[in-house]
Amino acid sequence: MKEIKVELIDVVKEFPLQRGETTPVRAVNSLDLNIYDGEFFALLGPSGCGKTTTLRLIAGFEQPTSGQILIDGKPMQGIPSFYRPVNTVFQDYALFPHMSVLQNVMFGLQMDKVARKEAEKRAIEALEMVRLPNALNRKPRELSGGQQQRVALARAIVKRPKVLLLDEPLGALDLKLRREMQFELKTMQQDLGITFIFVTHDQEEALTMANRIGVMNNGDLLQVGRPEEIYETPATRFVADFIGETNFLTGKITSYDAEYGRIRLDNDTTITATLGDDNITIDQVVSVAIRPEKMTIAPYTDAPAPHSDLNSITGQVVQVVYIGTDTRYAVRIDKDTVVDIRVQNRANANGVSFKERDSVSLQWDKRSARILTQ
Amino acid sequence: MAARVTSPESSRTSGILLALPALLWLGLFFLLPLLIVLVFSFLTRSQGGQVALPFTFAQYERVFDTFWVVMQRSINVAFVTTIICLIAGYPLAYFIVRRRSSFGKQFALFLVILPFWTNFLVRTYAWRVLLGREGLINSSLMGAGIITEPLELLNTEFAVMLGLVYGFLPFMVLPIYASLSRFDFRFIEAAQDLGANDWTAFWRVMLPITLPGVVAGCMLVFIPAIGTFVTSDLLGGTQGLMIGNLIHAQYSRSGNLPLGAALSVVMMLVVMAALFIYARFGREK
Numbered sequence: 001m002k003e004i005k006v007e008l009i010d011v012v013k014e015f016p017l018q019r020g021e022t023t024p025v026r027a028v029n030s031l032d033l034n035i036y037d038g039e040f041f042a043l044l045g046p047s048g049c050g051k052t053t054t055l056r057l058i059a060g061f062e063q064p065t066s067g068q069i070l071i072d073g074k075p076m077q078g079i080p081s082f083y084r085p086v087n088t089v090f091q092d093y094a095l096f097p098h099m100s101v102l103q104n105v106m107f108g109l110q111m112d113k114v115a116r117k118e119a120e121k122r123a124i125e126a127l128e129m130v131r132l133p134n135a136l137n138r139k140p141r142e143l144s145g146g147q148q149q150r151v152a153l154a155r156a157i158v159k160r161p162k163v164l165l166l167d168e169p170l171g172a173l174d175l176k177l178r179r180e181m182q183f184e185l186k187t188m189q190q191d192l193g194i195t196f197i198f199v200t201h202d203q204e205e206a207l208t209m210a211n212r213i214g215v216m217n218n219g220d221l222l223q224v225g226r227p228e229e230i231y232e233t234p235a236t237r238f239v240a241d242f243i244g245e246t247n248f249l250t251g252k253i254t255s256y257d258a259e260y261g262r263i264r265l266d267n268d269t270t271i272t273a274t275l276g277d278d279n280i281t282i283d284q285v286v287s288v289a290i291r292p293e294k295m296t297i298a299p300y301t302d303a304p305a306p307h308s309d310l311n312s313i314t315g316q317v318v319q320v321v322y323i324g325t326d327t328r329y330a331v332r333i334d335k336d337t338v339v340d341i342r343v344q345n346r347a348n349a350n351g352v353s354f355k356e357r358d359s360v361s362l363q364w365d366k367r368s369a370r371i372l373t374q
Numbered sequence: 375m376a377a378r379v380t381s382p383e384s385s386r387t388s389g390i391l392l393a394l395p396a397l398l399w400l401g402l403f404f405l406l407p408l409l410i411v412l413v414f415s416f417l418t419r420s421q422g423g424q425v426a427l428p429f430t431f432a433q434y435e436r437v438f439d440t441f442w443v444v445m446q447r448s449i450n451v452a453f454v455t456t457i458i459c460l461i462a463g464y465p466l467a468y469f470i471v472r473r474r475s476s477f478g479k480q481f482a483l484f485l486v487i488l489p490f491w492t493n494f495l496v497r498t499y500a501w502r503v504l505l506g507r508e509g510l511i512n513s514s515l516m517g518a519g520i521i522t523e524p525l526e527l528l529n530t531e532f533a534v535m536l537g538l539v540y541g542f543l544p545f546m547v548l549p550i551y552a553s554l555s556r557f558d559f560r561f562i563e564a565a566q567d568l569g570a571n572d573w574t575a576f577w578r579v580m581l582p583i584t585l586p587g588v589v590a591g592c593m594l595v596f597i598p599a600i601g602t603f604v605t606s607d608l609l610g611g612t613q614g615l616m617i618g619n620l621i622h623a624q625y626s627r628s629g630n631l632p633l634g635a636a637l638s639v640v641m642m643l644v645v646m647a648a649l650f651i652y653a654r655f656g657r658e659k
Contacts, residue, residue, distance in 0.1 A: 061563050081566045094564035098582045107578070111569030155568065 004073070005195045006035040006058060006163055011067035013053055027053040029219035031067070035163075040189050040196045042210035044203060046242070050219040051199045052091075055165050058197065060084045072162060082111070087161040089169045093152035095140035101127070101151050102136040108159045126158035127151075129188065146177045153185075157192065164189075166198045170205065182209055203243045207231065215239045235276060237372045240289040247295075247339040249288040253371075256280055261371050263288055267334035271311040273369035280373065287372045292342040294368035297329055300359035310363050315339070317358045327353070331360060414635035423629035433636035441620060441637065448617040449644065451531060452600035455538040456546075459595045460588065462539070463546035467587075470547075471554040483551070486544050494541060498608045501537050502528060505609070529611030537605040545594035553587025585655060593652045597645050617641050 013028040028050045035041045043051040056062045058069060060081030069076045071085060087108070095104050105126055109119035127133050130150040140148055149169060156164055169185075170178045186209050189196045200206050206213050207227045214224045215238075223235040234240035237248065251265040261280060264270045265288075273288045280286070300314060318338060319330035322345075329341045341362060354360055415433055420426035437445070470482040489497060504510050505527040512524040527533055557580065565575035581588070603618030610616070617637060624634030 059563075059567060061566075080571075081563070082569045082571055086567075088564070088567045090560060090564060092560075094558070094560045096561060096564070096579055096583075107565070107570075108568035111574065159568070 002036040002038065004034045005037045005039070005071065006033075006197065007068075007070040007073075008033040008054075008058075009068040009070070011054075011057060011069060012065045013050075013057060013062060014065045026219045028057065028064075031221050033214060033221060033224065035195060035197060038193050038195055040186065040198065040209060040211045042198045042200055042206035042213045043216060044200055044206040044213050044242075045216035047201055049216040051201075051216050052167055054216070055088075055167055055197065055199050058163070059086055059088050059165050085162040086165055087156040087159055087163075088165040088167065089152045089156045091167045091169070091171060093140075093148050093169075095148055095151055095155070097140055100137045100139060101132070101143070104140065104151055105155045105158050108155060112159065123154070123158055126154040129157070130154045131184075145172050146181070149173060149181065153188075157188075157194065160192075161194065163195045163197060166196060168199055168201070170200075170202075178205075185209065207243070215242065217242070233274075233276065233370065234289065234372070236374050237287050237289070240370070240372060245292050245340065246289045247292060249290070249333075249337060249339070250285065251288065253280060253282055253284045253286060255282070260366060261286075263371065265313075265334075266336065267313075269313050269333075271313065271369065272308075272366040273311075273371045274367055276370040277373045280371070284373065288369050289372055290339070290364055290369045292328070292340040293326075293344075295339070295341045295362050295364040297331070297341050297343060297354060298361045298363060301361050309366050311366055311369065312361055312363045314359065314361050317354050317356050317360055320354065320356060329354060329360075331362060333362075411635045411638055414632050415639050417632045417635075419630050419632050423631070425631050433632045434640075436633060437636050437640050441617075444615055444620055445617055445640065445644075447531070447615070448600050448641075451535055451538070451606075451614075451616065452596050452602075455535050455542065455599045456592050456596045458535070458539050459543050459546040460592060463543055463591060464550055464588070466543075467547050467550035467554050470551055471557075486547050489540075489544070495604060495608075497541070498537055498605055501533070501540070501609055505533055505536075528609065530613050531610065533609040534602075534606045534614035534616070537609045538599050538602060541605060542595040542599060545598075546591040549590040549594065550584065550587040553584040553590075557584055589652050589655050593648060596648055600644060601641060 008031050011028055011031040012026065014024045014026050017024055031050075031054065043054060045051045053062060057064055058071070058076075060076065060079065063077075076084060096107065099107065102120070102123055105123040106119045109122060110116075114122070124133065124136070127136070127150075130153050132147055132150040132154065135143060135147065135151075140151065143151065149172075152169070166185075170181050173181060182205060185196075185198075198206075198210065207230075210227060212224060212226055213230050215222045215230060217238050223230060223239050225233075230239065230243055234243065234246075240246040241248075249263075249265055249271070251263040251271075253261050254264050254270065255262045256275065259274060260272050261275050262270055262272055263286060271288065273290075276289075313333055315331040315333035317329055318332050319328075321328045321330075324345070326342045326344055329343070330338050331341060332338045339362065414425050416429045416431070417425040418428060418430055418432070466486075470479055470486075473479040473482060502509075506512070507524045507526075507528070509527070511527060512521075515521045516524065561579050561583065562575050565579045566572075570578060600616075601618045602616060603622045606614045606616040606619055607622075621634050621637045621641070624630045624637065
């Protein structure tokens with residue numbers, strides 16, 4: 001196991017009461033988190049979930065109400081942001097408007113009393129690294145959004161921080177540039193070996209860039225794991241819903257063992273799914289999460305599934321949407337529930353396709369469905 | 375073409391026509407008097423208090439020989455007043471900008487502007503009441519036993535500066551407030567993130583970005599302060615005689631129009647030098 005770079009122990013951040021509020025706002029709630037050396041860690045969640053506050057706590061712009069933050073094993077309590085071994089790429093870059101690009105990048109080095117010549121040399125190296133070597137004397141306002149982004153990055157990495165904090169750094173860029181920068185950031189992180197903590201609300205961005213993801217909602221850290229863990233084995237309904245697309249079927253537990261549970265759905269079909277949670281009781285109402293691409297669609301049959309690992313459920317197609325690589329079917333399985341299925345349009349597919357109002361059977365492996373209690 | 379309504383020429387003519395009232399106004403009431411002052415300053419005083427030929431530099435010689443002390447004192451007083459207003463005004467503007475509620479902000483601004491509701495002359499007389507030998511300040515200090523003899527507060531340079539700072543502080547606060555309210559305080563966080571302490575963040579980031587407001591405020595204080603004659607007349611007595619009083623005296627009591635004109639021209643040059651500094655540093659970048 002690699003060494004821990006940033007450690008958050010039971011960190012709570014409450015903001016003081018504002019007018020019209022009765023209870024203090026808990027932006028971060030009992031957060032425990034370890035971030036390891038050289039890791040690309042993404043904090044993911046909807047706006048207002050506490051991810052930016054968490055980042056600001058690490059940077060030292062906010063002080064925790066209680067709990068501890070350690071960077072490199074050192075407690076950060078009472079240590080102002082300017083003494084912390086971290087640097088930040090701000091959401092709207094916060095480049096100093098009265099300084100040139102070079103001056104912006106040199107600023108941090110000058111604060112460390114690096115000699116002017118040396119500072120200039122290192123600033124130019126940093127700008128070469130972000131591939132913006134030809135704008136040294138321009139002012140930030142003369143640059144495009146993508147270029148400003150690069151300057152902000154150069155300004156933050158020029159001091160070789162132990163940890164680089166990035167607050168939605170790609171949020172203001174258009175899609176194409178975003179993709180490019182995602183790739184570049186990832187490459188740069190690997191080259192520099194600096195620990196990146198990256199805040200984003202974009203699940204796709206988190207999945208493509210991060211080694212590990214922490215999903216937050218309402219101040220709680222719901223799940224921490226590798227992208228495939230988060231996607232394949234979400235711990236809560238919120239995580240399953242927020243990352244990728246998910247169908248939720250509701251029903252009651254009829255039996256369970258160490259790994260699987262049997263659930264009777266509202267339409268009286270009984271299915272099997274993996275347990276996402278240990279706290280389960282008979283007759284408990286639960287959600288079963290299944291990704292649209294994990295299901296197959298077949299012509300209607302009321303025969304039971306061909307073997308015990310497969311779940312089968314019948315329904316009626318209500319919508320067919322062709323989206324190029326895939327076709328999406330919306331299938332009504334009872335009066336309240338419509339599930340989405342995604343089928344790849346492969347050249348060698350056996351030509352079976354369905355249209356609206358067709359009766360169909362949906363099948364999926366019991367291992368790809370998950371029982372979630374919260 | 376029939377569709378074309380205005381040609382460049384006709385739009386230029388209509389532009390001139392629209393500007394004509396303002397141009398006439400400026401010409402008649404600004405440029406012409408300025409020219410008269412300039413011409414007068416090179417003339418000689420005649421018997422009946424009028425101006426007469428020949429052209430001479432005599433008035434300017436007097437300005438620089440006899441009255442340069444007063445000129446220097448005026449520059450000094452205006453300069454120190456400006457610095458005090460700046461040191462007091464910047465933190466005040468910062469305080470107002472950092473109010474969370476918009477009511478707090480509005481109320482604080484209202485307090486800054488409130489003195490304008492009373493006539494400047496009345497407010498200056500009020501300072502005479504406060505500063506006099508038997509004034510409120512002296513009588514309270516003596517009543518408290520802190521001093522035994524009344525302090526000479528009135529009719530000093532100090533009193534003039536006090537009156538000027540009091541009178542002109544809002545002119546410093548308002549432009550700085552305007553600059554600061556546009557200032558993005560995340561720049562401070564960015565500076566601290568890069569290792570700047572509060573002090574460095576202020577000098578390297580906040581002050582340079584808000585400099586236009588600072589320079590504008592300094593101009594708005596310095597220019598009227600250097601030409602002041604009411605404040606110095608009422609609070610300064612003979613000790614606080616300023617260039618404004620001197621000019622005033624030439625045009626009213628002494629009736630020496632050429633000397634008054636020459637003093638005015640020199641003062642205008644000082645103000646223009648200040649405006650030059652403003653043009654150089656006061657622009658929004």
